[in-house]
Amino acid sequence: MARRGKLILQAAAVTVVALLVALLGWRVVQQEEGRGLDAALAAGKRPIAPDFALEALDGEETIALRDYRGKVVVLNFWASWCLPCKSEAPLLQSVWERYREAGLVVLGVDAQDLKSDARKFVERYELTYPIAHDRDGVTLGRYGYNAFPETWFVDREGRLVGEHIVGEFTEEQLEENIRLALET
Amino acid sequence: MIRALLLAAVLALCATGSALAGEERPTVAELERELWCPTCNAPLALSDAPVADRIRAFVRARIEAGDTKSEIKAKLVESFGEDVLAAPPREGFNLLAWVLPLAGGLAAVTVLGAAALRWSRTRGNEDPPHDASANGRGPLDPDLERRLDEELARFDA
Numbered sequence: 001m002a003r004r005g006k007l008i009l010q011a012a013a014v015t016v017v018a019l020l021v022a023l024l025g026w027r028v029v030q031q032e033e034g035r036g037l038d039a040a041l042a043a044g045k046r047p048i049a050p051d052f053a054l055e056a057l058d059g060e061e062t063i064a065l066r067d068y069r070g071k072v073v074v075l076n077f078w079a080s081w082c083l084p085c086k087s088e089a090p091l092l093q094s095v096w097e098r099y100r101e102a103g104l105v106v107l108g109v110d111a112q113d114l115k116s117d118a119r120k121f122v123e124r125y126e127l128t129y130p131i132a133h134d135r136d137g138v139t140l141g142r143y144g145y146n147a148f149p150e151t152w153f154v155d156r157e158g159r160l161v162g163e164h165i166v167g168e169f170t171e172e173q174l175e176e177n178i179r180l181a182l183e184t
Numbered sequence: 185m186i187r188a189l190l191l192a193a194v195l196a197l198c199a200t201g202s203a204l205a206g207e208e209r210p211t212v213a214e215l216e217r218e219l220w221c222p223t224c225n226a227p228l229a230l231s232d233a234p235v236a237d238r239i240r241a242f243v244r245a246r247i248e249a250g251d252t253k254s255e256i257k258a259k260l261v262e263s264f265g266e267d268v269l270a271a272p273p274r275e276g277f278n279l280l281a282w283v284l285p286l287a288g289g290l291a292a293v294t295v296l297g298a299a300a301l302r303w304s305r306t307r308g309n310e311d312p313p314h315d316a317s318a319n320g321r322g323p324l325d326p327d328l329e330r331r332l333d334e335e336l337a338r339f340d341a
Contacts, residue, residue: 054290081234112222112235114242115263137222 038144038164046184047160047161049075049152054132054137057110057118063132065107066158072099072181073154074106079113079138080121082148083166091171095178096129102182103156105129111140112148134171153177153182210253215243218253219260220270226272241269 018143040047053064076092078085096106108131111120115133122131134140143152143168151174153162160184162177213229219239221231228236238262247255260268324332 079235081238113263114238116242117238125312133263135263136267 002072007106018096020082021086033036036057037160041160041162041164045152046155046157046161049154049158050142051158051161052132052134052137052142054134054139055130057108057115057122061065063077063130065154066104068107069158070156072104072105072156074101074104074178074181075109075143075152075154076106076133077109077111077143077145077148077150079111079148080117081113085145085149086125088151089121089127091169092129094126095128095174098183099178104178104182107132109134109136109139111145155180155181157184159184200258207253209246210256212240212243212247215247215253215256216240216258216271219243222264222268 016050016090026118037047037050043086050066055061065075069176074092074095076088078088092106092108095104106129108127108129110131113133118131118133120178121127127133132139137145143150144164149168151165155161162174162180165173165177216229217227219228220226221228221233221236222235223235223328224231228239242260243256246259251259257269266272
């Protein structure tokens with residue numbers, strides 16, 4: 001009986017350790033996903049853009065990346081407290097207005113930010129493109145968060161193309177990557 | 185005994201009172217200790233990141249608006265998720281974070297207690313019998329003891 005109890009205790013201990021190792025592995029894999037995307041882009045590949053479904057910043061609907069399949073998406077991660085994001089916002093609004101008819105969508109993902117601050121930012125810069133709020137920062141993590149702002153370009157097939165721009169982009173950089181995504 | 189009980193009751197009432205006051209009228213410093221900076225993985229009190237400054241400003245504004253501590257935390261969770269809380273809420277899956285350390289501690293105490301009990305019993309069986317003489321040579325022969333008593337009595341006389 002004592003031997004059986006000991007075996008059960010040992011099995012329970014092994015299970016707990018296995019679960020902890022699995023949890024650690026899952027976390028590491030999640031962090032590596034973004035780095036993997038960067039490496040694939042650098043190697044000239046077009047990896048599938050990780051899908052996500054997030055609450056819209058205005059809270060009225062859910063915004064999912066897959067809903068934009070068939071369109072080119074400029075995916076911009078930002079926060080209202082980030083200084084370069086303030087310079088980028090008018091440029092993003094401008095390309096959204098100019099290329100909308102050509103099948104381009106600018107999709108903003110606000111993260112690590114107070115919702116109230118983000119809404120004021122949207123009002124201040126008169127942004128009309130769709131903006132999601134990444135409450136837990138999970139989507140940000142999957143895209144390999146390095147620093148705000150970060151911009152990715154997704155082609156009509158839902159694949160990442162062009163550059164992964166970390167930090168503030170130039171107008172030329174933005175136009176060049178949009179052109180590349182539209183042509184792909 | 186009664187005095188001790190009364191003192192304990194008064195102390196418990198004081199603690200409950202201050203906890204209630206903290207909930208109803210929180211301070212920025214208090215909340216800074218209970219919140220976490222989402223970009224720097226550090227307590228809010230130790231962070232000077234831009235987002236930490238924004239959270240502090242938000243907390244100050246909400247305190248002035250009369251929000252309770254729970255209300256302020258709930259609003260921050262809406263923006264940042266539960267990672268903004270220094271300690272996970274005591275509900276759902278997060279309850280594990282509170283229960284597991286307690287359960288682990290109790291299990292450790294139980295295992296250590298059982299081991300100590302077992303060890304002391306084993307040691308007890310190895311000990312010499314209780315009727316052993318102080319010099320550890322075992323009890324005197326009853327006949328020898330009787331003779332010794334007689335000799336001592338004669339000597340005393």
